[in-house]
Amino acid sequence: MALVRVNPYILGLSKLLREIIILKKYVAAFPVMHEWALAEGVISTAQKYAKDNGLTKVTEVIVMIGELQQVEHEIIEFALDQLRTPFMKDTKFVIKSKAAKFKCRKCSHEWNFKTGKLSEDVSEAIHFVPEMAHVYIKCPNCGSPDFDVPEGRGVWLQSIKGIKE
Amino acid sequence: MSDPRLIIIPERFKNVKNIIAVSSGKGGVGKSMISVSLTLALRDKGYSVGLLDLDFTSPSTHLILGVQGLYPTEEKGITPPITDGIHYMSIVHYSLDNPTPLRGADQSDAIIELLAITRWETLDYLIIDMPPGLGDATLDMLRLIPRINFLVVSTPSVLAFESVKKLLTLLIEQGIPIKGVIENMVLTTSIYIKQEVEKMNLTYLTAIYFDNELEAAIGYPNKLISTQFHNRIVEISGKI
Numbered sequence A: 001m002a003l004v005r006v007n008p009y010i011l012g013l014s015k016l017l018r019e020i021i022i023l024k025k026y027v028a029a030f031p032v033m034h035e036w037a038l039a040e041g042v043i044s045t046a047q048k049y050a051k052d053n054g055l056t057k058v059t060e061v062i063v064m065i066g067e068l069q070q071v072e073h074e075i076i077e078f079a080l081d082q083l084r085t086p087f088m089k090d091t092k093f094v095i096k097s098k099a100a101k102f103k104c105r106k107c108s109h110e111w112n113f114k115t116g117k118l119s120e121d122v123s124e125a126i127h128f129v130p131e132m133a134h135v136y137i138k139c140p141n142c143g144s145p146d147f148d149v150p151e152g153r154g155v156w157l158q159s160i161k162g163i164k165e
Numbered sequence B: 001m002s003d004p005r006l007i008i009i010p011e012r013f014k015n016v017k018n019i020i021a022v023s024s025g026k027g028g029v030g031k032s033m034i035s036v037s038l039t040l041a042l043r044d045k046g047y048s049v050g051l052l053d054l055d056f057t058s059p060s061t062h063l064i065l066g067v068q069g070l071y072p073t074e075e076k077g078i079t080p081p082i083t084d085g086i087h088y089m090s091i092v093h094y095s096l097d098n099p100t101p102l103r104g105a106d107q108s109d110a111i112i113e114l115l116a117i118t119r120w121e122t123l124d125y126l127i128i129d130m131p132p133g134l135g136d137a138t139l140d141m142l143r144l145i146p147r148i149n150f151l152v153v154s155t156p157s158v159l160a161f162e163s164v165k166k167l168l169t170l171l172i173e174q175g176i177p178i179k180g181v182i183e184n185m186v187l188t189t190s191i192y193i194k195q196e197v198e199k200m201n202l203t204y205l206t207a208i209y210f211d212n213e214l215e216a217a218i219g220y221p222n223k224l225i226s227t228q229f230h231n232r233i234v235e236i237s238g239k240i
């Protein structure tokens, strides 16, 4: 059964560009990545929380990463490390994954995320905008694109620990 | 706990001087055509311009621009590709021409994701082509985009204006600046819309007549800029 529909167009024309991006991804420096943008969000949010709650130091931040987006842990960790503010000089960043789950709204079928079945292009679209899953993935039982992702979408902060004066 | 994307969104727009959402309570009134035409008009005045298509279920600005196969580059986030001198972002870069069946909450999530990772260069104007109505995209713009302005489109129809009035009322209540109202697809001149708009103490920008040449200009920005339709937009582009 075909779970995934891939437009052949993107496989052709943008292949060169894509290969360059992939090359960047695995060979060149980390900070060019899209993960950087997500890490900035994490740092700013932690910073604001620390300020709002009168923390003088942030000791630990737990960041959850949903499997659906296939964010690279090392890159997020690298970016977080680079983006540390004075508040977060010694902060331990803990990165945890959450498996992605799907539940069909039409037939109630539940299934897990299998990256192996997705083409590079589809993975990449979902990597940038996880909702693109609804464009390229269908319920394996009934073929509907109308499913829920109850777990494992996006990047979010689970907890922040720190010291108050 | 917290969604780390929300706090970073205003940061992403910090290099953009003017943000204008082209919106309407009603569908099919010409928002997308006006968005593209306005972007081209401002470009031709020498401004640096961006165009963001937020109509995720039926994006159309790429069709009006006649572009295909654009792909953002990745640089500490993503950078919109440039076409016809326009920094251009649309979900079609990722969804291609496939159907995008998104429920409201998913649509909102997709918008937030895109706004959080897209880095706009220094721009004089960013034009946003909005989906019709007062749904998720509109509410998210009000919630997330600092300094947003609205340009509202109506047709001469009482039915269109009834929906438009609701959008205008919401914007006024929320203290969102409104650049003015454009009356589009006018067949016979009437003062009804102008009067209604002025009753609300808002600016009636212009009437754009129904333009038989317009359909043939879809996909060809160079043709579009020589239409009557575009001339009208050029005239008002100085006022916003």
Ligand SMILES: Nc1ncnc2c1ncn2[C@@H]1O[C@H](COP(=O)(O)OP(=O)(O)OP(=O)(O)O)[C@@H](O)[C@H]1O
Pocket (backbone or CB within 6 Å): B024, B026, B027, B028, B029, B030, B031, B032, B033, B034, B055, B058, B060, B130, B131, B132, B184, B185, B186, B208, B209, B210, B211, B212, B214, B215, B218, B229
């Ligand atoms: N002044 C005009 N004269 C002739 N045709 C027009 C005019 N304005 C818009 N149109 C046509 O009307 C149709 C709808 O326009 P457009 O797609 O820009 O509307 P929209 O408000 O963006 O629609 P939607 O709500 O679906 O996003 C298009 O085919 C467009 O070419």
Ligand SMILES: [Mg+2]
Pocket (backbone or CB within 6 Å): B031, B032, B033, B055, B060, B129, B130, B131
């Ligand atoms: Mg439109």
Ligand SMILES: [Zn+2]
Pocket (backbone or CB within 6 Å): A104, A105, A106, A107, A108, A109, A139, A140, A141, A142, A143, A144
């Ligand atoms: Zn199903």
